[in-house]
Amino acid sequence: MKNEGQFDGDFLDKNLVIFCFLGIIQDKLDATVDVWNSHVIRPSKNDKVPHGRPSVMYSVPELYDTQDYLCGITPHGVNACKEDCTFRSTFACDEDVFRLCTLIVAERNLDIANEAYKALDLYQELKQVLSTLL
Structure with missing residues (x-):
């Protein structure tokens, strides 16, 4: 997009990219997490290295002769963390x-894209419409 002169990195361009592409990127990240957490880690020559599915290893550590390393936290600790966090809008x-x-999108009966080329088309149309309005 940048090489073709469609993106110059200004405020509008960055926000249009987020609007058009973020859902697709998040879907790909979620799919990657699902694949990673459900894949099988094969046994190793090193007996101390666990093997199995990461999601099961995390959820039921006793199956792997280990303990649950989660730590409890007090309500005060939760509040302290909340104060230090910046939450998503x-x-x-x-x-x-x-x-x-x-x-x-509603006025023109456009679809929110679920694949990259459609997101690019949406980006281009929104940029053109907004450029004439602003």
Whole structure:
């Protein structure tokens, strides 16, 4: 996109990329997590290295002759962590850009893309429409 002059990295471009592509990226990341957590780690020559499915190894550590290493935390500790955290907004991109894009998608009967080339088409259309409005 950048090489073809469709993306220059300004505020609008960055937010349109987030609006159009973030769902696809998140779906791919979620799929990767699912594959990783359900794959089988084969036994090793080293007897001390566990083998099995990561999700099972985490959920039922006693099957692997180990303990659950989760630590309890007090409500005070939870509150302290909450104070130090920055939580995600309801909107992945700028709220105004999100609302404008959602409005344009609805008005033009566009679909939120579920694959990269469709997301690129959506990006280009939204950029063109918003460029004429702004």
